[in-house]
Amino acid sequence: EVQLVESGGGLVKPGGSLRLSCxxxxxxxxxxxxxxxxxxxxxxxxxxxxxxxxxxxIYYADSVKGxxxxxxxxxKNSLYLQMNSLRAEDTAVYYCARDFLGYxxxxxxxxxxxxxxxxxxxxx
Amino acid sequence: xxxxxxxxxxxxxxxxxxxxxxxRASQSVSSNLAWYxxxxxxxxxxxxxxxxxxxxxxxxxxxxxxxGTEFTLTISSLQSEDFAVYYCQQYxxxxxxxxxxxxxxxxxx
Numbered sequence: 001e002v003q004l005v006e007s008g009g010g011l012v013k014p015g016g017s018l019r020l021s022c023x024x025x026x027x028x029x030x031x032x033x034x035x036x037x038x039x040x041x042x043x044x045x046x047x048x049x050x051x052x053x054x055x056x057x058i059y060y061a062d063s064v065k066g067x068x069x070x071x072x073x074x075x076k077n078s079l080y081l082q083m084n085s086l087r088a089e090d091t092a093v094y095y096c097a098r099d100f101l102g103y104x105x106x107x108x109x110x111x112x113x114x115x116x117x118x119x120x121x122x123x124x
Numbered sequence: 125x126x127x128x129x130x131x132x133x134x135x136x137x138x139x140x141x142x143x144x145x146x147x148r149a150s151q152s153v154s155s156n157l158a159w160y161x162x163x164x165x166x167x168x169x170x171x172x173x174x175x176x177x178x179x180x181x182x183x184x185x186x187x188x189x190x191x192g193t194e195f196t197l198t199i200s201s202l203q204s205e206d207f208a209v210y211y212c213q214q215y216x217x218x219x220x221x222x223x224x225x226x227x228x229x230x231x232x233x
Binding site for chain 2 (some may be wrong): 045046061095100107111116117
């Protein structure tokens, strides 16, 4: 079964740091670009960051650029998001999601597999 | 940045009836548009990609249409499990800056 499982969420104070992980199984993780997408409580979906299959290409939303770092370890089938200088507005459920390989436009794709999400709460 | 606008924000429809959801892009995204369904407490699920192609396992009552800047998701005969929030997403730009619409909540009338 194709599966993504996030972990690492929790309560952190403003200015603090947190590292999210996403464990992939059931597919060849090293062949896929991956993404982080977040959803603030009661709000819509916001793309956060993307990383190509070999980590050669990395992109961030302007709202997190300079504070968040995406990375992956293909040997461990894992995706990560290091979040520093956290703000109240970063409070959200964070999902990892897989690019739908083969149905992309250039390097941009629909997202065909999503994890269940992990909640990050930034509050004093 | 391409802005995606969905309408209406909330749609009240009776089971068995047809629902029509709209999504507009601020500039052309060709057919590089996806629709997702999200139920409370769950992750989004891919319904439609390429503006009109159903993802694996999606019932035939879901259909997508449009290209350029105007898109529609139609659910032909609403079942109880279809009441959820629906998001559109464009994936037409490079480097990838995926943008989503703000969502349409489909509720039982």
